[in-house]
Amino acid sequence: MTVRRIEVRERVMARNDELAAQVRARxxxxxxxxxxxxxxxxxxxxxxxxxxxxxxxxxxxIAVVAGDVQTQNDADRLSVHTGRxxxxxxxxxxxHLDALQVSEALDHIDLDRTRLLIIENVGNLVCPASWDxxxxxxxxxxxxxxxxxxxxxxxxxxxxxxWVVMTKTDLLPYVPFDIERAERNCLQVNSALRFxxxxxxxxxxxxxxxxxxxxxxxxxxxx
Amino acid sequence: xxELSLAVEIGSIAERELGATVSRCVAVGVDVGxxxxxxxxALEFCLESVLSQPPWTGACPVLSTQAxxxxxxxxxxxxxxxxxxx
Numbered sequence: 001m002t003v004r005r006i007e008v009r010e011r012v013m014a015r016n017d018e019l020a021a022q023v024r025a026r027x028x029x030x031x032x033x034x035x036x037x038x039x040x041x042x043x044x045x046x047x048x049x050x051x052x053x054x055x056x057x058x059x060x061x062i063a064v065v066a067g068d069v070q071t072q073n074d075a076d077r078l079s080v081h082t083g084r085x086x087x088x089x090x091x092x093x094x095x096h097l098d099a100l101q102v103s104e105a106l107d108h109i110d111l112d113r114t115r116l117l118i119i120e121n122v123g124n125l126v127c128p129a130s131w132d133x134x135x136x137x138x139x140x141x142x143x144x145x146x147x148x149x150x151x152x153x154x155x156x157x158x159x160x161x162x163w164v165v166m167t168k169t170d171l172l173p174y175v176p177f178d179i180e181r182a183e184r185n186c187l188q189v190n191s192a193l194r195f196x197x198x199x200x201x202x203x204x205x206x207x208x209x210x211x212x213x214x215x216x217x218x219x220x221x222x223x
Numbered sequence: 224x225x226e227l228s229l230a231v232e233i234g235s236i237a238e239r240e241l242g243a244t245v246s247r248c249v250a251v252g253v254d255v256g257x258x259x260x261x262x263x264x265a266l267e268f269c270l271e272s273v274l275s276q277p278p279w280t281g282a283c284p285v286l287s288t289q290a291x292x293x294x295x296x297x298x299x300x301x302x303x304x305x306x307x308x309x
Contacts, residue, residue: 003249006299010236012229012253013294095225127225130260156260 016131019099023106023134030111032063033216034119036133038157039141040150041123044167046074047200048141048209049120050081056210057082060217061115065089065105067097067122074120085109096127099134115217125154137162137216144168144175148182151189158189163196165209170199226261229294230269236296238278246301248282255286256293263288 011017027034037045049064056062064086066075075088087105089097102119109117119135121128140161142150145168151158158164164186166179179197186193196212198205237251251274255263263286270284287297 002303003300004303006240006301008236008240008252008296008298010240011293011295012232012236015232015235094228096228126260127228130225156258 013130013132016099019103020132020134023099023103024136026103026106027111027117027134030114032111032114032117034117034133034135035213035216036119036121036128036135036138037141038121038125038128038138038161039123039143039167040125040146043123043141043143043146044200045120045123045141046077048165048167048198049078049118051200051203051206052118052209052213053078053082055206056213060213061113062118062213063087063109063114063116064118064120065097065102065109066120067091067101069095069122078120091122095122095124096131097121097133098131102133116213125150125157129154129157129160139163139165141165141167142182142186144171144177144179144182146177148178149185151182151185155189158186158193161190161193163194163212166195166197168199168201169197169204170202226265227269227272229261229266230273233270233296234273234279237282237299240296240299241301246303248279248299249302250283250285250300251296252285252287252298252300254293254295254297255288256291257288258290258292259294260292261294 039045064078066078066086067089068074069091072088072090075086078086087108089101089105119133138161140157142164183195196208198209233253241248255261267284267286274282274284
């Protein structure tokens with residue numbers, strides 16, 4: 001028996017990144033902007049999207065890919081608020097969406113009738129950060145019921161993000177959360193981050209969020 | 224779970240690299256950057272599980288940590304049956 005070494009030097013994420021590039025090109029051909037919405041579980045992604053679809057679902061021709069580990073509860077919730085397609089992706093235990101799942105989800109969406117694709121990632125502050133889905137911008141939801149040191153504990157998620165949406169701000173009077181310190185912690189990890197503060201319950205701050213979505217449908221330049 | 228899915232992908236890369244050769248893989252070298260977001264010991268544990276299954280039948284994961292965010296399959300060690308070349 002002879003043992004020999006074969007040099008490989010292939011990035012583990014290479015195949016996902018290749019598929020993500022294909023997704024990005026496909027969306028660009030149809031003039032569709034794509035946002036990747038990420039957060040820890042329970043940060044309010046689905047509730048924010050419910051309010052968003054109610055107001056902007058039709059005007060911005062929004063389609064949603066909703067990822068969940070098990071069940072399609074989020075997709076069902078969102079479907080109540082829009083006649084437009086909400087495509088569920090059940091990962092079957094995986095803790096993140098990957099580019100193949102998004103690519104397959106796009107097969108079910110009429111991209112010619114879509115201007116904005118919102119991908120609701122699996123609730124997780126670690127794994128989704130590693131997977132390019134073909135999006136144009138990454139948005140992290142950071143809720144005031146979490147610790148304000150989350151960006152320091154989960155830096156990769158914030159390093160890779162473009163925007164941070166502070167959610168559930170109506171709870172600020174009731175929780176020991178220093179929102180200024182939280183935003184400073186974000187900036188310590190990624191000085192280019194921009195912030196929006198919202199309460200999907202009261203509607204406070206949603207105008208800023210809606211403005212971001214309006215700007216995002218102008219490909220890249222507005223985001 | 225993150226590391227397990229990465230381990231499965233590492234197995235796929237190695238399988239593609241070996242193709243239809245009859246060589247038995249005995250070790251898989253993986254470079255793991257300290258900023259890659261991957262916990263080396265967790266990845267090693269998951270790789271041991273993946274590589275314990277056919278077609279690997281016990282190939283050994285060899286992780287090498289380094290600076291940066293790299294995560295790649297660096298090399299494979301394969302065992303050739305010398306008699307097959309006769």
